[in-house]
Amino acid sequence: MRHVLIAAALVMASPALAQSTPPVEGPITCSLPVAATDSLKSLKQRYGNDAVVQDLPGAEGETSKGLVLFPKAMDRRIEIAFIEDKMNAVSGLTLRDTAKTSRWSVAGISIGASLAEVQKANGKPFVVSGFGWDYGGFVTDFKNGTLGRILPGGCSITLRFGKDGNTPRALSGDGVKVSSDNPALVKFAPVVTEISVNFAAK
Numbered sequence: 001m002r003h004v005l006i007a008a009a010l011v012m013a014s015p016a017l018a019q020s021t022p023p024v025e026g027p028i029t030c031s032l033p034v035a036a037t038d039s040l041k042s043l044k045q046r047y048g049n050d051a052v053v054q055d056l057p058g059a060e061g062e063t064s065k066g067l068v069l070f071p072k073a074m075d076r077r078i079e080i081a082f083i084e085d086k087m088n089a090v091s092g093l094t095l096r097d098t099a100k101t102s103r104w105s106v107a108g109i110s111i112g113a114s115l116a117e118v119q120k121a122n123g124k125p126f127v128v129s130g131f132g133w134d135y136g137g138f139v140t141d142f143k144n145g146t147l148g149r150i151l152p153g154g155c156s157i158t159l160r161f162g163k164d165g166n167t168p169r170a171l172s173g174d175g176v177k178v179s180s181d182n183p184a185l186v187k188f189a190p191v192v193t194e195i196s197v198n199f200a201a202k
Contacts, residue, residue, distance in 0.1 A: 025103035030153025040087035074099035130176025160194035
């Protein structure tokens, strides 16, 4: 009888143990592996030494304090930004092409995805800003496609494209907007270099 009770206790405990283990790769949602209600404290408790406060890059050379998950594993790295300096609420998270690939994905999109792959996920062409400046390569308009909608749970995504090497002049500069099915952009063949998940402001 004692062995039966022990076995039953283990079976009952295993789902809880599984739920308490944070994911280390896979799909990112509005609540996993990070939620808007998370804080520096809760994420440090959950991820331990895999959560490290660092200076995160911003536009125009600026930096801000944030939290990095898996800082030593470039293909698992997630950068987390907070609403205020006390780091009590998350404003969003970002994947970058630090390893040219990522074990994470958002809405079926991962680092390194092509224009065609993103266009297929979106269900229609979208618009990309001109390359070669601080805000270059960002998707500025999903044209009411799937990727422009609020995701289940209330978050949204931002994508940025890039490519090493010289960019054609017609695709460069502030003020330039190019459709994803534009022949010149298709030939240039940029890939997704940055994915951000943005939580709605409280």
